[in-house]
Amino acid sequence: MSLPHTVQPTPDRAVARHPAWLPPEAFGPLGIRSALVCGTGPLVDTVVEELTRAGTRYGGRVHRHARAGAVELVLALTGADPLPPVAARLAGEVAGTLGAEGFLLDRSGHVPVLLADTPAGLLYGLFHLVRLGGSAFDLHPVERHRPALDRRMLDHWDNVDVHPVMGQVERGYAGGSIFWRDGAARNEPDRIREYGRLLAACGVNAITVNNVNVHATEARLLTDRLGDVAAIADLLRPYAVRVHLSVTFAAPVVLGGLPTADPLDDRVRAWWATATRQVYDRIPDFGGYVVKADSEGQPGPFTYGRDHADGANLLAGALAPFGGVVHWRAFVYNHRQDWRDRTTDRARAAYDHFAPLDGRFRDNVIVQVKHGPIDFQAREPVSPVLAAMPATRLAVEVQVTQEYTGQQRHVCYLGPWWSELLGFTPWGPQGRTVADIAAGAGRTGTGAGGGRTGTGAGAGRTDTGAAGGRTLPGGGLVGVANVGADPFWTGHPLAQANLYAFGRLGWDPRLDPRAVLDEWIGLTFPPSTTGDPALVRRTLHEIMDDSWRTYERYTAPLGVGFMVNPRDHYGPGVDGYEYSPWGTYHFADRDGVGVDRTRATGTGFTGQYPCPWAERYESVEQCPDELLLFFHHVPYDHVLRSGSTVIQHIYDTHFAGVEQVKTMRQRWQRLAGLVDAAVHARVSGLLEEQLRCAREWRDQINTYFFRKSGVPDTHSRPIH
Numbered sequence: 001m002s003l004p005h006t007v008q009p010t011p012d013r014a015v016a017r018h019p020a021w022l023p024p025e026a027f028g029p030l031g032i033r034s035a036l037v038c039g040t041g042p043l044v045d046t047v048v049e050e051l052t053r054a055g056t057r058y059g060g061r062v063h064r065h066a067r068a069g070a071v072e073l074v075l076a077l078t079g080a081d082p083l084p085p086v087a088a089r090l091a092g093e094v095a096g097t098l099g100a101e102g103f104l105l106d107r108s109g110h111v112p113v114l115l116a117d118t119p120a121g122l123l124y125g126l127f128h129l130v131r132l133g134g135s136a137f138d139l140h141p142v143e144r145h146r147p148a149l150d151r152r153m154l155d156h157w158d159n160v161d162v163h164p165v166m167g168q169v170e171r172g173y174a175g176g177s178i179f180w181r182d183g184a185a186r187n188e189p190d191r192i193r194e195y196g197r198l199l200a201a202c203g204v205n206a207i208t209v210n211n212v213n214v215h216a217t218e219a220r221l222l223t224d225r226l227g228d229v230a231a232i233a234d235l236l237r238p239y240a241v242r243v244h245l246s247v248t249f250a251a252p253v254v255l256g257g258l259p260t261a262d263p264l265d266d267r268v269r270a271w272w273a274t275a276t277r278q279v280y281d282r283i284p285d286f287g288g289y290v291v292k293a294d295s296e297g298q299p300g301p302f303t304y305g306r307d308h309a310d311g312a313n314l315l316a317g318a319l320a321p322f323g324g325v326v327h328w329r330a331f332v333y334n335h336r337q338d339w340r341d342r343t344t345d346r347a348r349a350a351y352d353h354f355a356p357l358d359g360r361f362r363d364n365v366i367v368q369v370k371h372g373p374i375d376f377q378a379r380e381p382v383s384p385v386l387a388a389m390p391a392t393r394l395a396v397e398v399q400v401t402q403e404y405t406g407q408q409r410h411v412c413y414l415g416p417w418w419s420e421l422l423g424f425t426p427w428g429p430q431g432r433t434v435a436d437i438a439a440g441a442g443r444t445g446t447g448a449g450g451g452r453t454g455t456g457a458g459a460g461r462t463d464t465g466a467a468g469g470r471t472l473p474g475g476g477l478v479g480v481a482n483v484g485a486d487p488f489w490t491g492h493p494l495a496q497a498n499l500y501a502f503g504r505l506g507w508d509p510r511l512d513p514r515a516v517l518d519e520w521i522g523l524t525f526p527p528s529t530t531g532d533p534a535l536v537r538r539t540l541h542e543i544m545d546d547s548w549r550t551y552e553r554y555t556a557p558l559g560v561g562f563m564v565n566p567r568d569h570y571g572p573g574v575d576g577y578e579y580s581p582w583g584t585y586h587f588a589d590r591d592g593v594g595v596d597r598t599r600a601t602g603t604g605f606t607g608q609y610p611c612p613w614a615e616r617y618e619s620v621e622q623c624p625d626e627l628l629l630f631f632h633h634v635p636y637d638h639v640l641r642s643g644s645t646v647i648q649h650i651y652d653t654h655f656a657g658v659e660q661v662k663t664m665r666q667r668w669q670r671l672a673g674l675v676d677a678a679v680h681a682r683v684s685g686l687l688e689e690q691l692r693c694a695r696e697w698r699d700q701i702n703t704y705f706f707r708k709s710g711v712p713d714t715h716s717r718p719i720h
């Protein structure tokens with residue numbers, strides 16, 4: 001969909017694809033060394049291929065035999081035979097302890113030795129060495145690495161057919177799909193392989209290849225178009241990325257010709273079993289299904305009077321024999337709400353639907369929960385569902401694609417936001433974090449291996465898992481992908497950092513997001529390719545570190561959310577959703593603004609949180625400023641914890657946000673001639689658009705609230 005004021009992505013074949021965080025120069029320090037790789041298997045071949053490519057360019061050599069002579073770097077599977085003496089003793093000590101994706105790096109001797117129990121671990125270890133660059137060869141104590149979250153998945157909202165409203169990619173801001181074009185597979189294997197490399201190099205290990213809104217053509221990827229999915233899986237397998245498919249709950253009807261998709265119907269169960277077996281015949285390492293059911297018009301179990309545990313367990317049953325999982329989205333709410341009805345609160349919906357089902361889901365169901373209770377707004381509280389389902393595998397879903405954060409036309413580095421989210425402690429400072437929940441720490445399973453299976457309402461509802469259950473693995477971190485056919489991959493070249501940060505924080509949620517950005521800068525703008533490496537690094541930090549908060553300053557204030565234009569969700573539309581059926585209201589009037597979600601006088605949403613957050617959010621005095629209008633309706637002269645009034649805060653942040661964008665633009669100009677000219681030109685053009693749009697936000701929001709409240713700006717700045 002072509003949007004107004006858009007810097008359109010360059011036609012996808014016009015220029016070579018940008019190497020993102022894997023330019024050849026990033027391999028220089030490894031490429032000049034003579035390396036030994038011990039082990040066999042396709043992923044080990046990938047490691048060899050990467051090193052060979054670097055060696056071909058920089059003069060290094062890659063050996064595959066332990067008795068190859070002098071080597072300066074060893075990468076080995078602990079079970080490889082033979083191993084060189086420099087690795088053999090350590091391998092014997094650590095074999096079997098490194099994990100399915102982990103690795104160990106020993107730099108205490110004269111030759112760095114990287115060991116892994118599995119080929120995937122070796123691949124991740126290789127990219128760790130790339131990140132270390134020349135310092136990979138410095139003396140250093142032994143380090144061990146393994147991902148905190150087992151599942152680090154990107155959901156592509158890509159359509160096979162061009163959708164009349166949403167286009168090729170729903171909420172995509174980087175050109176067309178890298179997988180599909182005009183109803184067919186795009187058939188550009190090199191592009192998909194390169195994508196796989198980038199994913200492996202930041203730690204992503206799973207994707208879905210189609211939109212969660214599954215339309216008619218896309219439904220068929222499960223059956224007669226399965227070959228297209230298998231082709232993608234073949235291309236991504238060498239990078240340890242497993243492919244998943246979004247499926248429609250109505251598949252037995254629309255594809256199988258059955259009269260029903262009732263999850264408790266034996267014919268339906270048999271249909272899913274057969275379809276799923278056929279998928280695994282074709283793609284033996286297929287990851288599983290993603291389902292958006294009873295949500296925004298997608299079909300689901302409610303049609304048959306069943307609940308979401310019934311629906312999810314149906315698909316989980318079909319996948320279980322093959323080790324697959326179903327990601328079942330908790331994004332279920334009434335999108336046909338009457339705006340006059342003040343008792344219905346969309347924020348409550350996911351919890352109300354899912355929390356009572358805790359303990360009913362099979363162990364291979366992952367309930368996928370949007371990070372906030374509404375819909376990927378730039379500021380929302382953490383979803384209370386994440387603290388409400390101790391006997392269920394939960395995944396946290398974030399939006400890497402910038403639907404509500406500037407649509408890859410604005411610089412908005414999301415790492416700091418995700419870091420806050422993953423570090424949030426729903427039970428207070430001493431308790432588990434959201435990352436712990438996504439990792440599965442402390443979860444217990446049903447112990448029954450599945451809920452009820454077709455025996456009628458109510459059966460099996462006693463599975464709570466709290467007592468006698470087994471530890472469940474986590475559901476991981478899921479991000480809606482921001483990649484398209486654009487030569488820079490992400491439209492805005494600096495939006496690549498969000499994809500990179502998503503993978504890295506999924507691997508280790510405790511990483512400092514600024515350090516992650518620093519890694520990304522070092523890889524993407526290698527010192528040897530820039531005119532002034534120190535200035536480039538410093539300037540990018542100055543522009544990007546705080547850019548999410550800058551975006552927040554000039555858009556919807558104090559957590560109130562949804563002041564965007566309807567449909568395309570770009571730019572200010574203060575009342576765009578105020579009288580709509582979507583359940584996203586701010587209730588601004590002449591006296592005040594915000595949504596009363598308290599137990600005392602509002603919708604009671606605050607009661608969905610455990611202590612201490614239920615109390616903090618309930619209290620207008622204790623509620624964090626940045627979320628005040630999410631939880632409370634307050635007068636314009638309400639004094640924030642910061643000491644400012646609500647109305648003055650709105651004016652101040654909107655004026656400040658625009659000034660900060662002007663500064664970004666000036667800073668970027670310093671880099672002219674110092675970074676790649678195409679990157680510079682693209683970012684320069686987009687910063688003009690960001691400034692235009694930020695001014696529009698400032699003027700519309702300030703004017704709107706001035707007109708509503710009649711309160712002047714204490715600094716008498718222009719308000720229209």
Ligand code: GCV
Pocket residue numbers: 157170171212213292296331375403
């Ligand atoms: C894929 C938001 C988006 C929709 C998206 C939906 C979802 O509502 O605007 O485009 O649909 O979220 O997450 O399913």
